[in-house]
Amino acid sequence: MAPHTPATHGIFQNVLTLDGEVIRSAEQTIGYIHRAFEKLAERRPFYQIAPLTDRMNYCSAPINNMGWHMTVEKLCGIETPKRVDYLRIIVMELARIADHVICNSVIGVDTGALTGFTYIFQQREAIYEIFEESRGARLTTNMGRIGGFERNFNEAAWAKLRQFIKVFPGKLQEFENLLVRNRIFMDRTINCGPFSGERALAYGFTGPNLRACGVDYDVRVADPYCSYNDLDFIIPVGESGDTHDRFMVRSQEMKKA
Amino acid sequence: MPAFVVKADRDQLVIDQLTAAFGADILSHERIADMLVINTTKKVLHQVAQHCKEQLDFNFLTTMCGMHYSERDTLGLVMHLQSMRKGHRIRLKAEVPLREPVFPTFTDAQDTANWMEREAWDFFGIQFTGHPNLKRILNMEDFPAFPLRKDYPLEDPTREDKDDSMFGR
Numbered sequence: 001m002a003p004h005t006p007a008t009h010g011i012f013q014n015v016l017t018l019d020g021e022v023i024r025s026a027e028q029t030i031g032y033i034h035r036a037f038e039k040l041a042e043r044r045p046f047y048q049i050a051p052l053t054d055r056m057n058y059c060s061a062p063i064n065n066m067g068w069h070m071t072v073e074k075l076c077g078i079e080t081p082k083r084v085d086y087l088r089i090i091v092m093e094l095a096r097i098a099d100h101v102i103c104n105s106v107i108g109v110d111t112g113a114l115t116g117f118t119y120i121f122q123q124r125e126a127i128y129e130i131f132e133e134s135r136g137a138r139l140t141t142n143m144g145r146i147g148g149f150e151r152n153f154n155e156a157a158w159a160k161l162r163q164f165i166k167v168f169p170g171k172l173q174e175f176e177n178l179l180v181r182n183r184i185f186m187d188r189t190i191n192c193g194p195f196s197g198e199r200a201l202a203y204g205f206t207g208p209n210l211r212a213c214g215v216d217y218d219v220r221v222a223d224p225y226c227s228y229n230d231l232d233f234i235i236p237v238g239e240s241g242d243t244h245d246r247f248m249v250r251s252q253e254m255k256k257a
Numbered sequence: 258m259p260a261f262v263v264k265a266d267r268d269q270l271v272i273d274q275l276t277a278a279f280g281a282d283i284l285s286h287e288r289i290a291d292m293l294v295i296n297t298t299k300k301v302l303h304q305v306a307q308h309c310k311e312q313l314d315f316n317f318l319t320t321m322c323g324m325h326y327s328e329r330d331t332l333g334l335v336m337h338l339q340s341m342r343k344g345h346r347i348r349l350k351a352e353v354p355l356r357e358p359v360f361p362t363f364t365d366a367q368d369t370a371n372w373m374e375r376e377a378w379d380f381f382g383i384q385f386t387g388h389p390n391l392k393r394i395l396n397m398e399d400f401p402a403f404p405l406r407k408d409y410p411l412e413d414p415t416r417e418d419k420d421d422s423m424f425g426r
Contacts, residue, residue, distance in 0.1 A: 033393030074261050074290045204369035222344045
């Protein structure tokens with residue numbers, strides 16, 4: 001299969017061995033969008049690398065951004081105030097929701113259900129409006145600074161955040177009702193691509209994909225950064241590691257966030 | 258919160274066990290921020306990593322990458338190991354001279370190492386003996402250089418239309 005796009009901006013080539021219509025083996029060619037961040041970072045000061053980190057995963061840009069700033073703080077031994085930590089948690093959890101909204105709605109599109117996608121994407125828009133209000137940028141926000149933030153949330157951003165917290169759970173439930181117990185969706189995701197916990201660890205899975213395989217590891221609990229240890233929350237864990245479990249773990253994580 | 262928390266007792270346990278098992282091949286150890294760094298030799302790197310996995314519960318290979326120390330003319334290999342149960346991470350390092358950049362593969366112990374070693378070959382030119390499919394992974398196959406070595410220029414040296422002197426490139 002030629003370079004095509006199984007996910008936006010994640011193109012890779014699949015070299016397949018076919019036996020009639022059955023795929024016997026596949027070899028992946030990746031690297032079409034390698035952007036050499038390491039080489040760029042060789043000769044730049046720390047603060048000039050921050051905008052690059054947004055581009056590592058533009059669906060949840062602030063998370064990698066904060067990751068970079070926390071790394072630099074670690075290297076320099078900078079202590080951050082609680083307010084910065086909590087504001088970071090708010091921003092990162094919003095970004096997590098925005099990212100999971102994309103994953104979970106697009107799996108619906110891929111299995112033939114476009115409707116849920118069009119509804120839940122309005123909520124992603126609401127998150128981007130919060131970012132826009134506090135930062136002026138929506139997608140790649142470059143929001144953090146070493147030791148804190150470029151600027152505080154303003155009153156309008158807080159108001160939008162409160163509104164979002166009020167509205168989102170209902171909208172998410174509405175979206176789930178469209179998919180979770182849908183016969184076609186279940187048929188197309190349950191037992192599709194299952195992974196055992198051992199295999200997932202051997203292949204280096206992390207995050208929700210690892211938890212979907214039944215490994216109860218979340219770095220926010222096991223090795224808490226950014227004052228996550230002040231918060232009390234539940235880590236959803238899957239069982240069989242198939243696509244349906246990956247969907248459910250992400251969905252539960254949105255509720256917990 | 259403070260920038261990091263040090264797990265000193267776990268670090269000490271790892272140092273004690275590895276020194277007892279490998280003696281002089283554990284060249285040195287230091288702590289950079291919250292992470293223990295163990296400098297070892299190419300000869301025992303594989304055994305050290307294996308020992309960490311089997312005896313010290315480091316079940317996860319977070320990452321593995323090459324390094325180019327241009328001032329010493331050596332290539333290094335860095336492995337990040339993580340123990341999920343103990344919430345503990347360490348870093349293993351080993352160096353080889355630039356003219357003979359060969360390491361034993363770690364793919365027999367961790368499947369994750371497969372692509373990581375291909376990346377180290379692709380960008381630093383480190384060879385891994387015993388790797389099942391050691392070819393370039395991100396760059397095109399006929400790429401003429403190992404681009405993350407320090408002597409490879411950041412800008413395309415053949416271009417004349419750019420003046421980037423003010424950005425210090």
